[in-house]
Amino acid sequence: MKDDKSPVWVIADQESCNLLPVTPQLVGKSRKLADDLGTTVEVVLLGDGVDTQPSNLFASGAERVFLGNDPALAEYHPDVYTDVIVGLAEKHKPQIILMGSTSMGRELAPLVAARLSTGLTAHCIDLNINADRVLEQIIPAYGGEITIVCPERRPQMATVAQGVFPLPALDEGCRGEVVSIDGPFVHTGRVEILEVVIEAPEGIPLDTATCVLAAGAGAGDLEGWKLIVELSKALSAGLGCTRPAVDEGWAELETMIGQSGKMVSPETYLGIGLSGEQQHMVGIAGAKTMIAVNNDKKSPVFSQVDYGVVDDCRDFVPVLLEKIRQYREKQVSC
Numbered sequence: 001m002k003d004d005k006s007p008v009w010v011i012a013d014q015e016s017c018n019l020l021p022v023t024p025q026l027v028g029k030s031r032k033l034a035d036d037l038g039t040t041v042e043v044v045l046l047g048d049g050v051d052t053q054p055s056n057l058f059a060s061g062a063e064r065v066f067l068g069n070d071p072a073l074a075e076y077h078p079d080v081y082t083d084v085i086v087g088l089a090e091k092h093k094p095q096i097i098l099m100g101s102t103s104m105g106r107e108l109a110p111l112v113a114a115r116l117s118t119g120l121t122a123h124c125i126d127l128n129i130n131a132d133r134v135l136e137q138i139i140p141a142y143g144g145e146i147t148i149v150c151p152e153r154r155p156q157m158a159t160v161a162q163g164v165f166p167l168p169a170l171d172e173g174c175r176g177e178v179v180s181i182d183g184p185f186v187h188t189g190r191v192e193i194l195e196v197v198i199e200a201p202e203g204i205p206l207d208t209a210t211c212v213l214a215a216g217a218g219a220g221d222l223e224g225w226k227l228i229v230e231l232s233k234a235l236s237a238g239l240g241c242t243r244p245a246v247d248e249g250w251a252e253l254e255t256m257i258g259q260s261g262k263m264v265s266p267e268t269y270l271g272i273g274l275s276g277e278q279q280h281m282v283g284i285a286g287a288k289t290m291i292a293v294n295n296d297k298k299s300p301v302f303s304q305v306d307y308g309v310v311d312d313c314r315d316f317v318p319v320l321l322e323k324i325r326q327y328r329e330k331q332v333s334c
Contacts, residue, residue, distance in 0.1 A: 028168025218273015
C-alpha cells in the first residue's frame with residue numbers, strides 16, 4: 001500500500017441545506033493529509049437542495065464532490081445513507097474516510113465501517129500520515145494520548161468532533177468536479193423516520209460563544225448548579241459541563257465538553273470545580289485564555305490553564321455574582 005494514490009474522503013454533514021462547520025474543517029485537514037500522500041480530496045454530499053454547496057467544498061480544498069441531491073435524501077436515514085456511501089466506496093476505493101462526530105456521524109460511521117469490513121477510530125484529536133503512509137489516528141487515553149493505525153484494511157476510518165481542526169482559509173477561485181449520484185434511493189423499511197424535531201438550544205450556543213463557562217461535580221448539588229447557571233447568564237457565556245453534571249441530571253448531554261462531547265474554541269474559558277481530567281480538557285484546547293477555580297491547590301487543572309483561583313466554587317460563585325452586579329450598577333450610574 002506504499003504507493004496507494006486512492007483519494008481521501010470526507011462525508012459531508014449538513015443541516016437545512018447548510019454545511020456544518022465540521023465539514024470544511026475536515027476538508028481542510030484532509031487537504032494536508034492528501035498532500036502528504038500525493039493524492040486528492042473528495043467529498044460525499046447527500047441531501048435535498050444542497051446543489052449550491054459544492055463550491056464551498058472546493059474553496060475549502062476538495063477536488064471532487066459526489067453529489068446526491070434528491071428529496072429521498074432530504075433527511076438523514078441510516079440505511080439509505082449507508083447504502084449510498086458503501087456503494088460509492090466499493091467502486092472508488094478511498095484509502096481514508098473521515099466523518100464528523102455529530103449525531104449523524106456517530107451512527108453512520110460504524111455502519112459504514114462494518115459494511116466495508118474495516119476499522120474505525122472515534123473522537124480523534126489529531127490525524128497524521130506516518131512514514132509508512134498510514135493514517136495515525138490520535139485519541140486521548142490513560143491520562144495521555146495513544147495512536148491507532150489500521151495498516152492492513154482499507155479504507156481507514158475516523159470521526160472527529162467539530163472544533164478539533166480550524167476552518168481552512170478559503171480559496172474562492174478553486175473549482176472541481178461534481179459527480180451526480182444516481183438514484184433511486186430505496187428505503188428498506190427497517191428504519192422509518194416518523195418525525196424530525198429540532199430543539200432550540202437554551203442560552204448561548206457553545207459552538208459560537210466567545211466566553212464558555214463549564215462546571216461539573218464541584219457544583220455540589222442542584223442548588224450549586226443553579227448558581228453556575230446564573231453566573232453563565234451574568235457573563236453572557238455559553239454553559240458547558242462534564243460527565244458528572246449530566247449523570248446527576250443537572251445538565252443535558254448536548255452541553256458536555258470533551259472527548260465524547262463538544263469541542264469549543266472561545267476567547268475565554270472559565271472552569272469551575274473541575275479537576276482537569278484530559279477527557280474534558282481536550283475539548284477546550286482551542287480556548288485563547290483559560291481560567292480555573294478549584295479548592296485543591298494541587299489539582300492538575302492548574303498546570304493546564306493560564307490563571308487559577310484556589311477556592312471552593314460554592315463560595316467563589318456568589319462573590320463573583322455580587323461583584324458583577326456591583327460593576328454593572330456602577331456602569332449604569334456613570
